[in-house]
Amino acid sequence: MSVTPLGTVDRARVVDDARKAGYPTDTARYGVAAYRLTYRTVTPEGNPTTASGLLVLPTDGGARRVPTVVHGHGTLAYRGYAASVAEGPDRTVSRLYASAGRATVAPDYLGLGTGPGTHPYIDNRSAATASLDMLRAASQAAPGLGRRLDGRVYATGFSQGGQVAMALGRALNSGEDARFRLRAVAAVGGAYDVEGSQLPALFDGRVGPGSAVFYTAYYLTAQNRLHHFYADPREVFRAPYAAHVESLFDSNHPADQIAGKLPGTLRELLTDQWYEKLRHPGGSLLTAMRTNDYTCDWKPDVPVTLYSATGDRDVPLANSQNCARRVTAHGGRVRLVDQGDVSHYTAFSRSLPEITRSFPTT
Structure with a gap:
């Protein structure tokens, strides 16, 4: 729909x-x-909407036809942090990939960047759809900007972007758009297994309490808009948090406006009933989890590498271990790299050198 120049470096x-x-x-x-590209895509319900994303191209050399790296960003609660809007780590990484002689496509996902509405957090199907549509938009825009995408796609991403990379990889691997050929997936620290890995880790100490509260509040409010867990937030969240938790995660509140507005533990955040529901999910909550825990259920025809860390207290290693098992069970090959006793973000920075060098430029 539109191409907005964001500058050359x-x-x-x-x-x-x-x-x-x-x-x-x-x-x-x-x-x-x-x-910044603004393009047409669809909501989780399949209705027309728009989204934005970042396209980065090399400027002063290299081939006219270039491969594409699709970079999926991690959890963002504020639309203004998206790479097509703000300087930050995702724009830095996107520039780094492009500086090697590739195109970088970095979708903002729905409800972030300049896209309307709220972000459907952990709705992996719509994130994959928005990513594929961003790839299509980039392919149309690039020739007018001096490059052409040659159809080779390397899918990568960090944290939330890890499972988006796997979901996009699955779609491309199945031939969803014949113009694009998946060549590799390299995903870091994704929550691929909410039901079996991420959820238990919220309660057994493998996820830090502050992260557990933030992710849970974001997940429940976002997923409720799609799966209707509750009619009134007071059913789920204790006072005083029930009065403002939904508005905190409306895509319009930066981190400093969320900080201090949530408690320190899940016990303080959730009613007794919902604390137990999260420990033993059923009904629409379990359906929502299983709807999104599909990103590793495919047989890749390309190299897949999953990076994680034993010390990750945001998205525990078990997510990647179980993802690798599921890919293997489908007859695929996958390599799991454990970066050791380091944090979620350090796992990404340790993984990035191998990822940047493994994706070709010609």
């Missing part, structure tokens, strides 16, 4: 920003230009 700036973020720089070869 030279190779030196790409390298400087990557070094400040602790990212590798040896693959950086070119300056890059960034653009």
